[in-house]
Amino acid sequence: MLSFQVMFIRAMSSALETSQASAVTIGHRMPILATLPFWPHPDNLIEASRMVTEKFEALAEGAVAATDEMAQLGLRAAFGKADAHDLASGLISVAVAAARPAQRRVRANARRLSRH
Numbered sequence: 001m002l003s004f005q006v007m008f009i010r011a012m013s014s015a016l017e018t019s020q021a022s023a024v025t026i027g028h029r030m031p032i033l034a035t036l037p038f039w040p041h042p043d044n045l046i047e048a049s050r051m052v053t054e055k056f057e058a059l060a061e062g063a064v065a066a067t068d069e070m071a072q073l074g075l076r077a078a079f080g081k082a083d084a085h086d087l088a089s090g091l092i093s094v095a096v097a098a099a100r101p102a103q104r105r106v107r108a109n110a111r112r113l114s115r116h
Contacts, residue, residue: 011092011095014103018099018106021110022110028110028113032044033048058101062097062101063098065098065100066095066098069090069093069097070094076090
């Protein structure tokens with residue numbers, strides 16, 4: 001089992017990487033959103049639709065993953081197999097699991113949009 005500090009540092013590193021990829025993605029998508037009402041090009045409509053659907057998909061996947069992690073933590077606590085360290089690291093695991101689907105998508109979007 002990883003120490004709490006290592007888990008926290010990994011979570012923070014992942015959050016920083018996600019914020020950088022989000023900035024790249026937003027930078028590429030803002031012109032699409034700005035021109036969409038005036039020039040509804042099919043590619044821009046597809047990208048706008050993708051923006052919405054991928055967020056709902058990431059939300060659903062993250063909710064399921066967080067629920068699973070929380071259930072595991074709850075079961076350990078219910079059977080007396082969790083201490084304060086397990087609670088702290090378990091809560092970080094819940095947050096990381098909830099964010100992972102969105103992180104995957106934003107990194108993929110940053111790569112895809114940067115190629116154009």
